[in-house]
Structure formats: C-alpha cells, structure tokens
Amino acid sequence: MGKIRMKNKIVEIDGDEMTRVMWKMVKDKLLLPYLDLEVEYYDLQLKKRDETGDKITLQAAEAIKKHGVGVKCATITPNKDRVKEYNLKEEWPSPNGTIRAVLDGTVFRAPIIAKNIPPAVRSWKKPIHIGRHAYGDVYKNCEYRVLEAGKAELVFTSSTGRELWRGLVQEFRGPGVIQGIHNTDKSIASFAKACFTYAYDQKLHVWFGAKDTISKTYDAQFRRIFEEEYLSNWKIKFEQEGLHYFFTLIDDAVARVMKTEGGLLWACKNYDGDVMSDMVGSAYGSLAMMTSVLVSPEGYYEYEASHGTVQKHYYKYLKGEKTSTNPMALIFAWTGALKKRGALDKTPEVVAFASKLEEAALETVESGVLTSDLMAVATPSPQNRQVYTEEFIDQIAKKLRQNI
Numbered sequence: 080m081g082k083i084r085m086k087n088k089i090v091e092i093d094g095d096e097m098t099r100v101m102w103k104m105v106k107d108k109l110l111l112p113y114l115d116l117e118v119e120y121y122d123l124q125l126k127k128r129d130e131t132g133d134k135i136t137l138q139a140a141e142a143i144k145k146h147g148v149g150v151k152c153a154t155i156t157p158n159k160d161r162v163k164e165y166n167l168k169e170e171w172p173s174p175n176g177t178i179r180a181v182l183d184g185t186v187f188r189a190p191i192i193a194k195n196i197p198p199a200v201r202s203w204k205k206p207i208h209i210g211r212h213a214y215g216d217v218y219k220n221c222e223y224r225v226l227e228a229g230k231a232e233l234v235f236t237s238s239t240g241r242e243l244w245r246g247l248v249q250e251f252r253g254p255g256v257i258q259g260i261h262n263t264d265k266s267i268a269s270f271a272k273a274c275f276t277y278a279y280d281q282k283l284h285v286w287f288g289a290k291d292t293i294s295k296t297y298d299a300q301f302r303r304i305f306e307e308e309y310l311s312n313w314k315i316k317f318e319q320e321g322l323h324y325f326f327t328l329i330d331d332a333v334a335r336v337m338k339t340e341g342g343l344l345w346a347c348k349n350y351d352g353d354v355m356s357d358m359v360g361s362a363y364g365s366l367a368m369m370t371s372v373l374v375s376p377e378g379y380y381e382y383e384a385s386h387g388t389v390q391k392h393y394y395k396y397l398k399g400e401k402t403s404t405n406p407m408a409l410i411f412a413w414t415g416a417l418k419k420r421g422a423l424d425k426t427p428e429v430v431a432f433a434s435k436l437e438e439a440a441l442e443t444v445e446s447g448v449l450t451s452d453l454m455a456v457a458t459p460s461p462q463n464r465q466v467y468t469e470e471f472i473d474q475i476a477k478k479l480r481q482n483i
Contacts, residue, residue: 082115083432086424089416090142091118094152095125096388097396101406102152104469105413108476113432119146123174125155129167136174140181143379147423150416151383152409179213183266184375185273186211188356188385190363191370191407193444195458199362205341207359208283210274211352213373215262218349222258231257267301269376271308274346279316284343285324288332301348302326360385365452367405372415382415384408401467403451410440439478448474
C-alpha cells in the first residue's frame with residue numbers, strides 16, 4: 080500500500096529534552112511509514128529560541144494562523160537555573176504563553192482512558208474535561224522586585240491621556256514584590272462561548288469556579304460574562320439535553336470535584352486551569368495520559384503535549400541509560416492534529432489512520448505493556464510488564480501494523 084497523502088500542512092513545533100527524543104521516535108516509527116507528512120517545521124528548543132531572540136516562537140504562532148492546525152512538543156520555560164545551564168541571553172517567557180497570547184482561545188484537556196488504569200478518585204466514573212482560559216492573568220503579567228520603602232499604585236490612563244483611576248497597591252516599608260495582571264471582556268466572552276460550545280458538543284455539564292467574593296471586580300467580571308453567555312445562548316439548549324451550568328467558588332469546586340462522578344467540563348481561569356489540569360491528569364493515571372488542544376475563536380487549533388519535558392529522564396538518557404518514559408500525550412497530540420487536518424481537508428483516510436493509531440496505543444497499554452508511570456497505577460495483572468521508552472513505541476508500532 081502507498082502512503083496516505085495529506086492535502087495541507089500541519090505546523091510542527093519541536094521541543095526540548097526527553098520529549099524531543101520521543102517526538103522523533105513517534106514520527107519515525109508511527110507516522111512516516113504510513114503518511115506523506117506535510118508539515119511546516121519550527122524548532123522551539125531553548126537554544127534556538129535564544130539564538131533568534133524568541134522571534135521563532137512568534138513565527139510558529141503566525142504559521143498556525145496561516146495553516147489552521149499545529150502540533151507542539153513540550154518546551155522549557157527557563158528559570159534562572161536554566162539560564163545558567165544553557166548559557167542563555169535572558170530568561171525567555173513561556174512558549175505556550177506566547178503562542179496562546181497570539182491565538183487567544185481556550186485550552187481543552189481530557190484524560191486518555193485505558194481500561195486497566197482506574198482513576199485514583201474512586202467516585203470518578205466518567206471523564207472530567209478541563210477548559211483553561213489561555214489568555215492573560217499571570218502569564219502576561221507585569222511585575223517588579225521592590226528593593227526599598229515606597230508606594231506601589233495601579234493607574235489607568237485613557238487613550239486620550241486622561242488619568243481615570245488610581246488605586247493603592249501597598250505602602251512598602253521594605254523589600255517585597257508587586258505584580259499586575261489583566262484580562263479583556265472580549266477574551267473572557269470567547270472563553271465562555273468556547274466552553275459552552277465544547278460542552279454542548281460533548282454532552283457535558285459545565286462547572287465554572289472563581290473567587291468573586293475576594294476579587295470583586297476581576298473575578299466577578301468572569302462570573303458575570305459566563306452567566307450572560309449561558310442565559311442568552313445556552314440555557315434552553317442545555318435543559319433540552321439534560322445538562323446544567325453550575326457556578327461556585329474555586330475552592331468549593333476543588334472540594335466538590337472529588338465527589339462527583341465526572342461527565343463534566345470544568346472551566347478554569349488561566350492559572351487555575353494550569354494547576355487543576357495536572358491534578359486531574361495525575362488522578363487519571365499520569366500527566367502523560369491527557370490530551371490538550373488550544374481552540375481559537377478564529378478557528379485555529381494547536382494540539383500539544385500536556386506535560387513538561389521530562390528533565391530527569393533526559394539527564395539519564397544523556398548518560399546512556401535507558402528510560403521508561405510515557406509518550407501517550409505526544410502520540411495523541413499528533414493524532415488530534417491529524418484528525419482535525421483531515422476533517423478540515425475532507426480527507427477521511429487521514430482521520431481513519433489517526434484513529435487506528437490511537438486504538439493501537441490504547442491496546443498496547445491495555446495488554447499490560449506499560450511504562451514506569453503506568454506500571455505503578457495499573458490494575459495488577461500477570462500480563463503487566465514494564466518496558467523502556469523505545470520498546471513501548473515499538474509495541475504500538477506492532478499493533479498499528481496489525482490494525483492497518
């Protein structure tokens with residue numbers, strides 16, 4: 080059989096450390112033998128970002144706007160230790176944050192469910208999806224290290240030059256830190272619309288949590304916009320499907336989610352979604368057992384690994400030691416992008432291939448072939464055996480050959 084042809088390109092964004100190593104294995108063993116893979120490639124490894132003054136990150140984001148679909152490997156967001164380790168010019172910002180700021184939109188994450196990996200929370204019977212607002216907040220902040228006594232104020236000046244508001248942040252008697260964050264009504268409204276649209280399509284209840292009792296302007300605006308969107312456009316549709324929208328304080332949402340059976344979309348502000356998606360992913364077995372896609376209101380899609388670069392395993396790899404690292408999130412990032420590309424291009428053979436690859440990956444896990452993270456949480460079975468990273472991918476490749 081000849082290779083499956085693609086009509087249009089996917090923007091491929093390469094990354095760092097152990098996920099970069101697995102990214103190449105996935106392409107070489109699971110994709111290229113079957114697909115004439117059409118990509119526009121951007122290398123976002125940390126050294127390349129440093130060499131280009133981080134311009135390559137913006138170029139990758141613009142490429143997604145051009146082609147409509149992108150797929151991204153995990154990347155390093157450097158701290159001071161990483162600046163020293165990689166001899167960087169500066170502490171570059173999060174590539175995910177930069178790309179999300181360009182595309183706006185909402186990050187949706189959902190667990191990859193395998194029959195032999197039960198959730199750690201025994202009440203969860205159905206998947207819990209996370210809808211993370213992918214704009215603003217701490218990821219696009221302005222912050223300052225205060226070194227002496229003084230006054231910090233928040234000031235808003237209109238476009239005409241008039242100062243309309245000034246508020247005291249803190250009278251400092253000594254060193255400290257200050258931070259300013261923002262959001263826009265337009266972005267919050269897009270977030271709300273995306274969450275209700277996704278939930279209605281997937282037949283999920285919607286939960287939204289914020290802290291409007293404390294943040295009486297910022298968080299309260301999120302709550303108001305969500306309620307307006309629901310009442311104006313979704314209430315009747317949801318009720319007809321037996322679905323509901325539920326708002327509560329974010330701390331109450333965290334407590335309640337532990338006792339729900341699932342089957343819901345948990346809409347979270349940017350930072351809350353960053354934290355809670357990792358909690359949900361880990362509770363379903365592993366951070367590598369989670370899909371992640373950024374959906375832009377303009378119709379752009381970026382599929383990505385939902386975890387970090389697996390730094391400790393990479394250091395072992397550099398020493399020539401074998402690792403048992405889970406590539407499932409990377410595989411499902413590729414299959415998600417291929418399915419969307421195939422749907423947009425009306426190439427059902429591309430969609431069918433991506434589905435078969437997902438089936439092969441799940442069949443491998445369910446047959447008891449497991450990486451170290453899954454070995455620790457899988458249902459005990461005589462069939463279970465821990466394998467190294469490349470062995471795991473080889474087993475998926477074997478299943479895929481049998482399925483095609």
